[in-house]
Amino acid sequence: MRRICFASFLSIIVLSGCETTQQIINNLPTTTSGQPNSFQIASGLKEALTIGTQNTANRLSAPNGFFANAVLKILMPPEAQKVENTLRSVGLGNVVDKAILAMNRGAEEAAKSAAPIFINAIRQMSITDAIGILRGGDFAATNYFKQKTTSALTTAFQPVISAALKKVDATKYWADVFTVYNRFSSKPVNTDLTAYVTERAISGIFHEVGLEEQKIRRDPAARVTELLKTVFGSSLAQTR
Template identity: 75%
Template sequence: MKKRLLSCSLLLVLFSGLFTGCETAQQIMNNLPAATSGGLSSAQIVAGLKEALTIGTQNSTNRLSAVNGFFANAALKILMPPEAQKVESTLRSVGLGSVVDKAIQSMNRGAEEAAKSAAPIFVNAIKSMSITDAVGILKGGDFAATNYFKQKTTSALTTAFRPAIESALKKVDATKYWADVFTVYNKFSKTPVNTDLTGYVTDKAVAGIFQEVSLEEQKIRKDPAARVTDLLKTVFGNKQGTTVGQ
């Protein structure tokens, strides 16, 4: 039990971004506030970690599922796939840039709509996190939590996103715009382009979610404001900010 408690405490320390190393972690254990005569349980400590991860993933999905969550984010905005860049250039050169712009906006709107389904998938992965998973994250480096989510949620996210994106693309006429783009382009090309728009947007949307999750992971590690919750205050206590981190 003592080893499990120490492992869980080290894990929470990793994600708080305040402390590193076994000796410092032991200091943290010595300074944990006593919730009962037996002190904090491993379950309470792991709950603190899970709360931090839940908040981080919810922040990520909330940002991306908002209007312009993808479209106004220069790092994540979904553009035409590489194989269609010649198409885009040709259409813009003949005065059809507005058609391309509508197609691009619609792809991003589809991704934003699909992102609404991500939070429950992340929550399920967090709830199922075991002590073994926790130790693996502890040893995994700066983006260990993000990598854990990639392993545990990529399939579920893809499955959930694809129909949501397909529906969203149809709702905003993205498939129509896509068809318009390639119908026109194919009139000028001897090699017609046939791209799976839904699959392309789905892959980009999933990648965008993980990019945002990685940013939240770094906040949890480095920004004190990102880890201030009631449960984390209970786990760490006020004394650690002044005595343990020195």
């Protein structure tokens, strides 16, 4: 088996005047067993995750990306259902509806900042990380993103969501209503509406990233480049 050390790999890139780095990676030999080499695995996985996360961010940041999605639409939490029903019963349903719309619009606006955060995490991914994710199967990449990006997403999302909620005084109504409600409830509701919506928005992002990951892993038609076909069509990608 021909082996290419890291120094040799760098020299190939430096000396090549007509091929792109991606072409060089594509043309590196596979192993004697026909499996993709480490560089192909890392490059292919990063390519797949870049495509998947950009698709997710574009889809969720579009108008009604959250609001019209039955799975992701942000509603009042279950423990607040009684309060919501009471408000609707006394003719304040429009207040609740405005708050729900604002929550989802805030999430959609915040989703615009998700792609750069995911791309940064992808760039920092090591070859060891990539191989582990490929072999991890199912939601290994999504779990990697949860670990690496949740803090940054929270920081980026909170001010955007807060601004959206303040436009309709949603945060004021929420705090006023649930501060009183919590005095008598055995299941207190978080009076920080921004924190609640931020958590739901990030949860929605990861849900969609997970769907994109499954698409690449399980649907050959979703592997739109030769590198993706090589990496995700290999037996390594099928390991559970």
